[in-house]
Amino acid sequence: xxxxxxxxxxxxxxxxxxxxxxxxxxxxxxxxxxxxxxxxxxxxxxxxxxxxxxxxxxxxxxxxxxxxxxxxxxxxxxxxxxxxxxxxxxxxxxxxxxxxxxxxxxxxxxxxxxxxxxxxxxxxxxxxxxxxxxxxxxxxxxxxxxxxxxxxxxxxxxxxxxxxxxxxxxxxxxxxxxxxxxxxxxxxxxxxxxxxxxxxxxxxxxxxxxxxxxxxxxxxxxxxxxxxxxxxxxxxxxxxxxxxxxxxxxxxxxxxxxxxxxxxxxxxxxxxxxxxxxxxxxxxxxxxxxxxxxxxxxxxxxxxxxxxxxxxxxxxxxxxxxxxxxxxxxxxxxxxxxxxxxxxxxxxxxxxxxxxxxxxxxxxxxxxxxxxxxxxxxxxxxxxxxxxxxxxxxxxxxxxxxxxxxxxxxxxxxxxxxxxxxxx
RNA sequence: GGAUGGGUGGCAGAGUGGUCUAUUGCGGCAGUCUUGAAAACUGCAGUGGGAGAAAUUCCACCGGGGGUUCGAAUCCCUCCCCAUCCGCCA
Numbered sequence: 001x002x003x004x005x006x007x008x009x010x011x012x013x014x015x016x017x018x019x020x021x022x023x024x025x026x027x028x029x030x031x032x033x034x035x036x037x038x039x040x041x042x043x044x045x046x047x048x049x050x051x052x053x054x055x056x057x058x059x060x061x062x063x064x065x066x067x068x069x070x071x072x073x074x075x076x077x078x079x080x081x082x083x084x085x086x087x088x089x090x091x092x093x094x095x096x097x098x099x100x101x102x103x104x105x106x107x108x109x110x111x112x113x114x115x116x117x118x119x120x121x122x123x124x125x126x127x128x129x130x131x132x133x134x135x136x137x138x139x140x141x142x143x144x145x146x147x148x149x150x151x152x153x154x155x156x157x158x159x160x161x162x163x164x165x166x167x168x169x170x171x172x173x174x175x176x177x178x179x180x181x182x183x184x185x186x187x188x189x190x191x192x193x194x195x196x197x198x199x200x201x202x203x204x205x206x207x208x209x210x211x212x213x214x215x216x217x218x219x220x221x222x223x224x225x226x227x228x229x230x231x232x233x234x235x236x237x238x239x240x241x242x243x244x245x246x247x248x249x250x251x252x253x254x255x256x257x258x259x260x261x262x263x264x265x266x267x268x269x270x271x272x273x274x275x276x277x278x279x280x281x282x283x284x285x286x287x288x289x290x291x292x293x294x295x296x297x298x299x300x301x302x303x304x305x306x307x308x309x310x311x312x313x314x315x316x317x318x319x320x321x322x323x324x325x326x327x328x329x330x331x332x333x334x335x336x337x338x339x340x341x342x343x344x345x346x347x348x349x350x351x352x353x354x355x356x357x358x359x360x361x362x363x364x365x366x367x368x369x370x371x372x373x374x375x376x377x378x379x380x381x382x383x384x385x386x387x388x389x390x391x392x393x394x395x396x397x398x399x400x401x402x403x404x405x406x407x408x409x410x411x412x413x414x415x416x417x418x419x420x421x422x423x424x
Numbered sequence: 425g426g427a428u429g430g431g432u433g434g435c436a437g438a439g440u441g442g443u444c445u446a447u448u449g450c451g452g453c454a455g456u457c458u459u460g461a462a463a464a465c466u467g468c469a470g471u472g473g474g475a476g477a478a479a480u481u482c483c484a485c486c487g488g489g490g491g492u493u494c495g496a497a498u499c500c501c502u503c504c505c506c507a508u509c510c511g512c513c514a
Contacts, residue, residue: 042474045483052483055495059442066494073494242471365471370453374471
């Protein structure tokens with residue numbers, strides 16, 4: 001969330017930003033509530049002060065005076081309780097509004113209400129492959145080579161689940177190992193993370209665990225949800241913590257399963273592995289000083305490019321338009337890989353600078369040695385690889401006329417073979 | 425899952441209803457002494473929010489939330505976490 005004071009001091013800016021981001025939020029109402037809230041807070045402080053004063057005096061007062069003072073104390077506490085009640089009411093309403101106000105937007109982010117305004121920045125090193133045969137999509141390839149069991153997945157858990165099988169299991173693990181290796185050389189701390197997290201962590205990161213539109217599976221009878229990304233767990237990792245400025249930036253990468261209900265996604269591209277309820281992902285996450293987050297975003301984007309250039313998968317880099325940014329993102333770049341099966345690009349990574357939008361709610365701060373007080377860190381996240389879509393990209397781009405799939409050079413050592421041929 | 429003991433400032437650790445405005449030690453910062461350093465001594469120090477030009481001042485915070493009370497770190501309820509033991513288990 002944004003800083004309350006900042007909103008009040010920059011009403012027009014915030015309203016314009018909401019408009020650019022296609023986010024309906026009642027900023028005026030918020031400002032009015034905030035004014036009331038401040039007034040009530042002062043009144044409450046004053047009432048508490050009087051109550052404290054009275055309470056302290058009783059201990060020192062002669063016994064015969066005590067009853068009178070107690071009565072006075074009761075009266076003041078009643079008064080304070082009434083103010084508190086009003087304050088709670090107003091705070092609750094203004095909290096609801098402030099949660100709907102998105103982060104500010106980077107000045108260079110393309111302005112536009114939806115993804116049509118997204119801007120292609122550049123292409124990856126690998127050219128789009130020209131096949132002298134009709135390329136198959138990954139579902140057909142998997143069928144021919146016996147690599148993925150979608151029907152079995154549906155039987156066990158419903159549509160959107162699948163079994164990886166045979167060589168694609170090796171390919172899946174090889175991709176993970178390759179990506180991990182790239183990240184380790186860059187000094188990322190590797191972590192495997194919980195696949196469940198508390199709802200307040202989900203909310204701090206910007207996910208809404210319940211409600212009709214939710215993308216999140218929640219565990220009945222508990223305060224836990226299945227994570228949609230390791231961004232949630234890696235961001236929650238430092239919630240409530242204060243880190244030393246000299247320890248920043250922190251670069252983490254987390255491997256987790258990701259679960260998404262994909263509510264409302266019917267009709268969109270959902271064939272095969274593209275849009276599924278469960279997949280594995282390696283996520284990069286960084287905590288930085290505010291002055292460093294712009295650079296870190298470029299760095300994370302470069303890492304994504306290196307990973308896909310290394311794999312020899314063609315892609316384009318897209319600068320996300322304001323209206324297509326999620327609430328917490330200040331700026332976002334996506335990599336869209338070429339997917340011959342659909343004859344189009346499909347999103348494979350996404351990296352965002354969330355500035356202090358997440359850290360404010362999660363209360364993640366840093367301290368500068370010798371300086372008084374603490375400040376909020378900036379948080380960033382980026383997909384290193386989402387295995388489901390990574391598999392699509394590799395399988396489809398590396399398919400051969402004879403129906404086999406060549407294993408990308410960088411994966412061969414991890415994979416133990418250089419071609420997937422199926423059993424014939 | 426059960427039992428017991430715990431959760432207090434950067435760390436350690438005292439504090440079972442009112443001089444707590446939280447003892448003390450270590451560590452930190454500043455100063456004295458010293459060529460310099462160490463030691464010793466003296467002093468200063470938490471986080472968040474509000475008022476003020478500032479000195480300053482007020483409020484909240486002793487794991488989270490709620491309760492009892494004029495008054496809670498302290499008593500009660502509840503949740504979370506940690507330790508140890510037991511049970512179960514890959």
